Amino acid sequence: MTRAQQPSPVPFLKGHGTQNDFVIVPDPDGLLDLSAEDVALLCDRRAGIGGDGLLRVVRSAAHPEAESMAAQAEWFMDYRNADGSIAEMCGNGSRVFARYLVEAGYADPGDLAIATRAGVKRAHVAKDAADGTPGDVTVDMGRALLPDVDGIVVAVGDRQWPVRSVNMGNPHAVAFVDDLAHAGDLLSAPRVTPEDAYPAGVNVEFVVDRGPGHVAMRVHERGSGETRSCGTGACAVMVAAARRDGRDPAATGRPATYTVDLPGGRLVITERVDGGIEMTGPAVIVARGEIDGTWLTSGTR
Ligand SMILES: N[C@@H](CCC[C@H](N)C(=O)O)C(=O)O
Numbered sequence: 001m002t003r004a005q006q007p008s009p010v011p012f013l014k015g016h017g018t019q020n021d022f023v024i025v026p027d028p029d030g031l032l033d034l035s036a037e038d039v040a041l042l043c044d045r046r047a048g049i050g051g052d053g054l055l056r057v058v059r060s061a062a063h064p065e066a067e068s069m070a071a072q073a074e075w076f077m078d079y080r081n082a083d084g085s086i087a088e089m090c091g092n093g094s095r096v097f098a099r100y101l102v103e104a105g106y107a108d109p110g111d112l113a114i115a116t117r118a119g120v121k122r123a124h125v126a127k128d129a130a131d132g133t134p135g136d137v138t139v140d141m142g143r144a145l146l147p148d149v150d151g152i153v154v155a156v157g158d159r160q161w162p163v164r165s166v167n168m169g170n171p172h173a174v175a176f177v178d179d180l181a182h183a184g185d186l187l188s189a190p191r192v193t194p195e196d197a198y199p200a201g202v203n204v205e206f207v208v209d210r211g212p213g214h215v216a217m218r219v220h221e222r223g224s225g226e227t228r229s230c231g232t233g234a235c236a237v238m239v240a241a242a243r244r245d246g247r248d249p250a251a252t253g254r255p256a257t258y259t260v261d262l263p264g265g266r267l268v269i270t271e272r273v274d275g276g277i278e279m280t281g282p283a284v285i286v287a288r289g290e291i292d293g294t295w296l297t298s299g300t301r
Pocket residue numbers: 020053081086087088089090091092093170171203221222223224227229230231232233
């Protein structure tokens with residue numbers, strides 16, 4: 001290939017929310033065709049840039065999965081897991097996406113909307129503190145679905161626990177355990193049975209109590225392995241804990257708030273009386289650079 005034939009470099013950024021980290025690829029006009037192999041390579045921590053997932057930033061009008069949302073949300077979060085698979089929603093990713101839109105000048109701090117595969121999500125980017133500390137980002141994550149299924153179990157080694165299934169746009173299996181160490185090294189996916197319980201795979205959360213309205217968790221994410229945080233997972237955990245604790249807002253008439261500690265930081269999750277769930281936490285951009293275009297298998301359309 002001559003130099004003139006080489007594809008142009010592709011700009012990228014790196015960001016994280018409670019250490020759930022993402023390669024961010026701005027592609028406003030939807031010109032990039034990132035294959036699953038491209039995404040897996042970009043997210044590879046040794047051969048690539050490294051990340052738990054990738055956020056492609058595309059105008060909703062320029063993406064076939066999002067054009068119907070374009071009137072409500074100018075920007076579509078095309079989220080991919082580290083193995084290149086597609087997921088419906090990413091909570092930490094949505095905060096980082098909102099931060100990117102503000103930093104890039106595509107949105108003002110305050111309220112903005114993001115189109116996702118799980119529908120339009122509304123975010124609020126708080127103003128930075130006087131010392132420059134970035135303001136937290138709150139995302140209205142919508143309602144949880146609680147499929148009425150019994151008998152699903154997750155096992156690690158000789159231990160097993162019943163799970164509560166919670167769908168936050170993407171699927172979660174929440175297990176309350178005595179000790180987070182019982183989840184093991186989480187290098188491979190925990191065994192979930194029956195095997196066909198989640199045909200599209202599942203994110204598995206292990207949870208311990210830290211005090212009233214305060215839990216800690218670890219997560220094994222579908223398509224990414226153990227991550228240091230999962231926003232949709234924290235919301236699923238909050239909902240499961242509130243039901244267990246008799247704090248279902250629809251039943252009590254009062255909102256429920258839980259602090260969720262994760263290996264990478266802290267999220268605060270509130271379920272309103274109308275069932276809507278709000279997630280608040282940090283989101284930062286830490287680097288900017290260029291991807292060598294020759295490296296991508298799919299090139300540009
Ligand atoms: N880390 C994300 C969830 C990303 C998607 C998940 N791995 C799936 O496949 O459903 C979050 O912060 O919510």
